[in-house]
Amino acid sequence: MTPNMAEDEPQVVHLDPFNLPPATPAGNVYPNLIDSTQHARNNFQPRKRVWTRTISAQENEACLKRTLQKYWGYDSFRGPQLDICLSVMAGCDVLVVAPTGIGKSVCFQVPAVTVEYGITIVVSPLLALMKDQVAGLNEKGIKAAMLYEKTDEATKKYVGKQLSMGHPELRLLYVTPETLFTSRCGGYLRAAYKQRQLARLVIDEAHVIEEWGLTFRSAYRDLGKFREEFRDIPVTAVTASATEDVREDIVDILKINRGDLAQWVQPFNRKNLFYEVRYYNDEQRKYKVDNLAQFIKTFSVKIADRNEKNDIDYKCISGLVYCRARMACQDIASSLRDRGINARAYHAQLKEAERDDVLEQWKAGNIDCIVATIAFGMGVDAPHVRYVVHYDMPKSFEGYYQETGRAGRDGHVSRCVLYYSREDAANLRGLIEKEAKKEEDKRRSKKTADAAVVVDEAELGRAKIRCVNSFKLMQQYAEAFKTCRHVAICRYFGEQINDADPEVKKAYCDKMCDVCCKPGAVMRRAIQVTDDVPIASQVVLAPRRVISQASIPSTNQSSTIHKLHLSDAPPLSDSSRIGLGEGPSSEGPDFLSSSPPSNRHHPLRRRAIGLAPVASGRSVVVPPSTSVMSRHDSASTTIATDFDKQEATGPSPARKKRRQGNACASASEDPPLAPIARHHTSIFGRNASAGPSRLRAADEKTRTVSAFDESPLNAGPAQKESITPAEAQRKEKEKAKFMAVRPISPATLGGGPFSYYGNGRSTQTQLRVNGSSASGINRPFRSPLMPDPVPKVIDRISDENRAALLVDAQRRHGLKMITVLEKVFKDDEIGDEVWRCWGRTEAGKKKSRRIKAIAQSLIEGES
């Protein structure tokens, strides 16, 4: 039986009750619908005693648009949302990878409301996110509920009743993966499935399947079981941060047939975010809170000013500060409160009521700043977050991208600051290794205790390598002071970018990161990191997953699709593009790729090959992308760093041996949590206060930016062979044209989403610190951590104390301010420390002159 026959000439076919297609496209035959309810029967028309699902009049494009307008209040879909919704309505399995804040939720919520039957189950990783979305839907008048470990009995009963009533009024049910596999929830789902009232399974933030599934959320790895039991229920996976490898894993773990998969991958760039790294060393750690408070205060003033000029009316300038530890959240929130910033902590150990209160207050604009762990992150959608600060280094690149993605969701310029020190990175690395080891031991002991538990060693190894790699690349991102931050982020996720071409570069970053804005200053600050703490070693590539026959559901149809996949389905990599698309929507960046299902019997594919109208006119904008970590064939490749390139010209025998040792880490071996390579210490030598010649030397040698392949096209060997540089450059230009920042016209100043501030000046000019380039004694003093030469910044002693000290000293001793300062800096131990932390090296007369300059600027600042 082929879907062709079913559509053209319906016949009675006897199928095994479970031998259903993996989706529920119209035209397919559903022999067991005889048991279904009246509602479902209405929706499935009998043809010669076989039930065939027909797309009802309520399930078309116009209807999707009407739903969007009625419940969401938006006039049109953004970017490819409509195409995705259509794939969903057609019953495809769908994978959407699109940047933070673009509107991925609409891609599964609108079809869930529009489709005439059944309930959509949404698996979501975070409580805050679930509550946020359910509340948002209920506010719109859409019936949605959530089930998690602590759901009260009444709600559980209500959900149970809904799922077994035959025609649930609930349109969406949010569950945690752990709850999904409880026997109670399983019972509900089975009841709904029997009546054909399970419309779809959605995995929100699907990248955590890979990231958390192997550590503390093992339920994520079991999601494939859902597919095994409810075989014909289509699946949607959405995420903002998945490299090509992770996408492959998502598809495998969810047991999605590649032949039925409609995949959408969008460029990762968030042009309205200004990325910045602030470097510090162990000695400067104690000034971090002051620095953070200072940043929040000065930045808030700037933003308030900007809001006023652009008629933006938000109650407060809100932001997020991310810390790793719960205690740190409490401490920093209270330190910020001491410094006059209305901050509250948010982490998993708070009582639920307290967390809800914090979230509510923050959304209402009564709290300026939330200091949170990653318990508050993914998916949280507040339009007016103006800054996101990573007080501690994030564990993974994905985490960094997700968390910074909370900023600027209304499209206005926002700032993302990462505090980075090598000490912190080394600690974190130790932590990651320890966690991985603990998890491994746990799994192994479970295996010994229960012989039935199958531990997939290769999978475990792959995930561990990827986890460590993600951290290493995060560190290299922070250390790289020559690569544009936007470019580096997009490269991590697999985009190929020729940043040597100014047009391409501008399309990604129009002076919207510290490297592009102030390369010199970034380099000067970067050298303050502690030299003798080694940085992460090379990235060891994780071996690719072997797609096993066993991982595919064993129905006849599935195996056909599997074969199709092996022979002619496009791989998940972006290497099979279909030609240039029609162009971006006015609201957001365009899709990197969209691939309709390769199964030629699939409705979308059928449309694509001319059997029916083509579902998606949009497609490729850029040349094939290759993930940094996926650009490999063999299991044991390592990415050559610049350091390696340097070595390749003549490495010492010892180095050669070491490199061979590294390169030999293979798939079958225990994944190497490689010891930190000593030979990768900073090239800046031991003395952090380098002179100009050393800076030049540093520049020439290029410090460890290397893991991001800095070759012109960032292309792997395969691409380099198949694409000529000229062709690649042309494609890059085309992409740049697509992604180009539109010129700011007075009419759009401060306008809606994804527009930029203007006021006749470039964004860069607006963000530029009001510094002076005057030299000599009047040159404003620059603290090493703070770019702003604001008089207040130069003093680590709090404002009140400083004022009190000066007034007191002047009154009691009749001293001038300069004398007081000299006293503080000369005699006082703290003064010496402050002097050093400011990065000052002057002594003697020079120091006196500098102190005079500071005093002068203080007096001017106060007057």
Ligand SMILES: Nc1ncnc2c1ncn2[C@@H]1O[C@H](COP(=O)(O)OP(=O)(O)OP(=O)(O)O)[C@@H](O)[C@H]1O
């Ligand atoms: N078609 C549209 N027109 C205007 N605004 C939209 C549209 N679709 C979605 N939005 C808005 O965009 C914002 C972000 O949406 P959403 O939370 O779904 O983003 P997301 O892509 O899931 O982000 P994340 O990956 O960070 O969770 C929401 O406030 C949403 O209402």
